[in-house]
Amino acid sequence: MIPSILSKDTIVALATAAGHGAIAIIRLSGPEAISILHGVFKGKNLQNQPSHTLHFGTIRDGEKILDEVVVSLFKAPSSYTKEDVVEVSCHGSPYITEQLLKLFLKKGARLAEPGEFTKRAFLNGQFDLAQAEAVADLIASDSALTHQVAMKQMRGGFSQEIKALRAQLIHFASMIELELDFSEEDVEFADRAALHRLIATLQRLISDLLQSFEMGNVLKNGVPTVIAGKPNAGKSTLLNALLNEEKAIVSDIPGTTRDVIEDEANIGGIRFRFIDTAGLRETLDKVEAIGVARTKEQLRKAALVLYLFDLSSTSPAQLQEELKTLDLPQVPYLLLGNKKDLATLQQLEAFSGFENLVVLSAGTKDGMEELQQTLLEQVNANEAITGDRTIVTNLRHFQSLKKTDDALQEVIQGLDSGLTSDWLAADIRRCLFYLGEITGEITTDDLLDNIFTKFCIGK
Structure with a gap:
């Protein structure tokens, strides 16, 4: 259990986005949060x-009224930070929020650092x-799935799995540590066979979590999907x-696209980063040749390739030849037969x-x-949407899980080779x-x- 850290200073920050709006919220947290606000x-x-x-x-600065506000009062420990917290809902004028912040700073608060409210919540348990x-x-969630995964992790789903793994290891660690106190008597308190079975089970669980990172990375950062073709x-x-x-x-003139064009689309809760590229062909045009080179570079970095061809003007033999010369990297790809309305x-x-x-x-x-559904199937989205599997996104x-897995393998090797209790x-x-680093x-x-420096200031 992380001990409570009682802060001596009171912090303040704008908790809503900067700029004009109907309302803005200014948050204070710390031992003087209520008294500072009470004074004004x-x-x-x-x-x-x-x-x-x-x-x-x-809110008044002396006799001057700065704004009419609604104050939300949260007393320790029943608050986000487990400290006294007040949130001031004021009119969303940048001038008003600036004046209120200056007043609170003058009365003894200091400006919060990025993520300091959440950091205090963590430090206070x-x-x-x-x-x-x-x-x-x-x-930062921008889709149903990223929201779902983040919400599950925030509510402790991932943490519970890690703590359960750690608790089982702690039991055996304590037994082996006990053996060290009786080293001269050559006794074993920890059942080596049971420990071996536990480590094997932990490795399977951690392997599943490690494999989920590929999906987690897709959910968080989007699937880089290259659109290629002649x-x-x-x-x-x-x-x-x-x-x-x-x-x-869009033009009938070959070679219109000479550079990479990229944008994102949300399909079924998955963010795809679609990358339109220059047409693949031999060319003497120096600018177009640069575009073709960039296409090949994007293909090497892609997580998914959509290879487009014209159904109305391409034969199966020609397509086979195109795919041979393309030499697609070892990434999933789809063949897209386009212009079906023009094909016989x-x-x-x-x-x-x-x-x-x-x-x-x-x-x-x-x-x-059909294409959108196939795209989702390519990234195994159905499992993430319907399953209760924990997804690693960080x-x-x-x-840390990879380091844990490596260390577990060393435990297995030690057990197999009859390593002594101290090792x-x-x-x-x-x-x-390594497991403790995660939580x-x-x-x-x-x-x-x-x-925490990656957080916004008001959070």
Whole structure:
């Protein structure tokens, strides 16, 4: 359990986005939060009011009324930070919020550092470090799935799994540590066979979490999806159809797209980063050649490739030859037969034997729903949408889990080779250390600074 850290100073910050708006909220937290506001508030005596209450009044600087406000009162420990917290809802004028902030600073508060409210909540034991990081993910969520994953982590789903793993290891660690106290008597308190089974189980669980990071990274950062193909295959038309806007210039002139055009679209809760590229062909045009080189570079970095070809002017043999010369990297790809509205029935049937093929017309948007469903299947989105699986989205968590997995493997090797209790204990302590890094049971000031400085100031 993380000990409570009672702060001596009171912090203040704007908790809503800067700029004009109907209302703005200024948040104060710390031992003097209520008394600072009480000193400038004209209304009820805030120091005598119960927690979780709202109070209307005015904020005054001397005799000057700065604004009419509603004050939300949260008394320790029943608040976000477990300190006294007040939130001032004022009119959303940048001038008003500036004047109120200056007044609170003059009365003894200091400006909060980025993420300091959440950092105080963590230090005071409101939640663990993984949950605190999920707060930032929740704020940044821009789809149903990223919201769902962040909400589950913020409510402790991921943390509970890590703590359960750690608790099982702690039991065996204590037994092995006990053996060290009786080393001269050559006794074993920890059942080596049971420990071996436990480590194998933990490895399977951690392996599942590590594998989930690929999905988590997709959910958090979007799927880099490259649209490639010969000139005039309809790549720019497809991009526009996927984005539902005229993002790229469409022309019958080959080589119109000479640079990478990128934009995002949310499909079924997954964010796809679609990248329209220059048509793949040999060219003497220096500018177009640069575009083709950039296309090949994007293909190497893609998580998914959509290879577009014209059904009405391409034969199966030509497509096979294109794919050979393309030399697609080892990433999933879909073949998109475009311009089905211009193709004959015979031409359509000629491609029936191709796998991973979606037939569509980007111009008329016929087949777009099938394409979207196929895209979701390619990134295994169905499992993330319907399952209760824990998804790792944080690179720091992934790295700590990987170190844990490596340390567990050393424990297995030690058990197999008959390693003595002191060496086994050291390896298990390493596992506990890396798992503790995730939830913040093991932490450093540098780690906390690195995490919380990425938060917005008012959070």
